[in-house]
Amino acid sequence: MYPFLRYASTIAYAALQVKRGNTLTFKDTSEIKLRCRLSDIDNFLEMNNGRVLTLYDMGRTDFAVRTGLGKQLLKNRWGLVVAGSTIQYRKRIRAFDKVTMKTHIAGFDERWMYIEQSMWVKGKPCSSALLRTGVTEGGKVIETARVLSALDQSDWELPPTGYVAEWIESDSDRPWPPIG
Secondary structure, eight states: OOOHHHHHHHHHHHHHHHHTTOOOOTTSOEEEEEEOOGGGBOTTSBBOHHHHHHHHHHHHHHHHHHHTHHHHHHHHTOEEEEEEEEEEEOSOOBTTOEEEEEEEEEEEOSSOEEEEEEEEETTEEEEEEEEEEEEEETTEEOOHHHHHHHTTOTTOOOOOOHHHHHHHHHHHTSOSSOOO
């Protein structure tokens, strides 16, 4: 089940941070803290891999609210979409572990923003995800330049480089639709 109450508390906490002046720019990294709950674990008593992706939603939401993107989404009736992701799991997150989740923009092009997220326990990285995300209007992805303009960050450029650029290139070779 999707953790709606937990998600709502993330939005409320992020809004409180904005009210207190703890805002972010698109160049910053969002950090939120959470605890691995019993509802997050699988039969191996560790955080379920699907739950990791669900909880990463909360990190992107905190980032959006604290950067002002959330306000622009409401004002312009925009939406958000994830159009691709890759994830690495390296260390188990066990029940009741305290987790720090980090979210930042790793690059963007004309259409997509590439978000990197990671979960850490006791200062050690546990998982890392790279996501291709976009802002939508009327069901279609809009240009990144419009989003940056709405946030008064039109002059910012962060072209994808390194592993982000390599992932974009390799993903373009992937067949679509998938083979039966």
